[in-house]
Amino acid sequence: MIKYHPNQDLLTLHAKGELPLSLSIAVSAHCELCPECAEKVAALTIASSEESFSLAQLSTDNGNMDEVLDTDLEALLADMMSDDTLESAAINLLPAEDTAPTRAVTNIKGQDYTLPWAFRQQINNQWQGIGKVSRLRLETGEAKARASLLHIAENGEIPQHSHKGEELTLLLAGEFSDEYNTYTAGDFMVLNSEHEHSPKTIEGCLCYTVVDAPLYFTKGISKLLNPIGELIY
Amino acid sequence: MENFQSQSVQNRYDKSMLSKNTKVIDTAMKSDDTDKNEAQYLAQLMEQVANQRSKAAFAKLFAHFSPKIRAFGVQRLSQQGLAMDLVQETMTRVWTKAHLYNADKAAVSTWVFTVMRNQCFDMLRKVQNNREDAFGDDIWPLFESDESDETDNDFKLSATLLKHVDDLPPLQKQVVQGIYMQELTQQELADKLKVPIGTVKSRLRLGLEKLKGFMEKHYD
Incomplete structure (x- = not known):
């Protein structure tokens, strides 16, 4: 039974596609394990599609700038319809039958783990570690976020680390517990430096973790990318 | 004569006012119906694109969605040129992935939105990190709860x-x-x-x- 879920803000930003990759992976993977949140995201997606598309309606209704732009769209359509652009795109974009995408599988300490869809192209590094703790770093290309898979072998302890800001942990497989609770696959936890606990695992576990500056957890990708975005929103 | 003319202008004016008002009332009262009709119409077009590879239907979908996609792109990507790229990339995918659309699962507009959002996510990463990766469709699989x-x-x-x-x-x-x-x-x-x-x-x-x-x- 999953007890910890991403909050409404994170789910909303995820539905809009405004979270950075590291967090999008976390929310997406959680939703694959949690039908309840998957349903919420589906509803939020409908809401944000309506919101985005109706906003667009308003902005195209005024001004004569649009006439010029409509010519642009007209030209683009004509371009796409001619020269078999669509046909060749169909050939290029469709995966061949035998390369239909499958979930990524990673092997650590003799155990295979099938990972959620979001990890499909993310497992490019090797596992590294000493003793019971192994880490596989993801390359999300984000300057501030450090995203990794963390594996703790049976009867291991999750290492304590000091950092400022917040850490997201998504339990993907296995279990661990601390003095407060026992966590199961799918549990999605955001902890800050004030939380002190010493989690232990009996049967072993696989987690996805993002260590990050707090800013990332509350703001969308477009706002980080574009300072003008701050003024618009 | 003069009188007659001015009256006719007046009439025309009344008529146009009237029809405008009726239209407003109509939309207010029937907006649910209109939405439903529009949704059905779009679903028919999608079906023609998916099954008959109809370019005429595609052109109609393009006419409906491209201004919306462009407006979204201008807002999200803050560049006119990138917004046009988003229109092209999204509509190309609507054409190539039409067979993944399932009318029982989502409205056409929601599906097009997801295709656009996924594409926009990858474009933002490209602008931000100069990365040519395509992760959007892994994070929000388009065949979600369909094949997976x-x-x-x-x-x-x-x-x-x-x-x-x-x-x-x-x-x-x-x-x-x-x-x-x-x-x-x-x-x-x-x-x-x-x-x-x-x-x-x-x-x-x-x-x-x-x-x-x-x-x-x-x-x-």
């Missing part, structure tokens, strides 16, 4: 179920297989087995109850 999880689970479920059908007593097994795998009607099966239809019904009921028992045990 549900099918997997269904598949596992039917595999388990099939195994248990073999465990049924022979007469019950025969009936369950006849109805559910060979898709015979109860009457056809009764004729084939040369038993009354009541017997088929009761064997089927017993067999299904037993299967239900197997499955419940299996999942507890």
Whole structure:
């Protein structure tokens, strides 16, 4: 039974596609394990599609700038319809039958783990570690976020680390517990430096973790990318 | 003469006012219907694109969605040129992935939104990190709950179920297989087995109850 879920803000930003990759992976993977949140995201997606598309309606209704732009769209359509652009795109974009995408599988300490869809192209590094703790770093290309898979072998302890800001942990497989609770696959936890606990695992576990500056957890990708975005929103 | 003319202008004006007002009332009252009609119309177009590769239908979808996609792109990507790229990339995918659209799962506009959002996510990463990766469709699979999880689970479920059908007593097994795998009607099966239809019904009921028992045990 999953007890910890991403909050409404994170789910909303995820539905809009405004979270950075590291967090999008976390929310997406959680939703694959949690039908309840998957349903919420589906509803939020409908809401944000309506919101985005109706906003667009308003902005195209005024001004004569649009006439010029409509010519642009007209030209683009004509371009796409001619020269078999669509046909060749169909050939290029469709995966061949035998390369239909499958979930990524990673092997650590003799155990295979099938990972959620979001990890499909993310497992490019090797596992590294000493003793019971192994880490596989993801390359999300984000300057501030450090995203990794963390594996703790049976009867291991999750290492304590000091950092400022917040850490997201998504339990993907296995279990661990601390003095407060026992966590199961799918549990999605955001902890800050004030939380002190010493989690232990009996049967072993696989987690996805993002260590990050707090800013990332509350703001969308477009706002980080574009300072003008701050003024618009 | 002069009078007549001015009156006619007045009339025209009244008429246009009137029709405008009626239109406003119409939209207010019938907006639900209009939405539904529009949704159905878009679904028809998608179906023509998916099944008949209709370029005429595609052009209509393009006319409907491209201004919306561009406006979204201008807002999200803050560059006119990138917004046009987003229109092109999104609409190209609408064409190539049309067969993944499932009218039972989502409205066309929601589906186009997801295609656009995924594409925009990758474009933002490109602008921000200069990365040419395509992760959007992994994070929000377009065939979501279509080919992925549900099918997997269904598949596992039917595999388990099939195994248990073999465990049924022979007469019950025969009936369950006849109805559910060979898709015979109860009457056809009764004729084939040369038993009354009541017997088929009761064997089927017993067999299904037993299967239900197997499955419940299996999942507890």
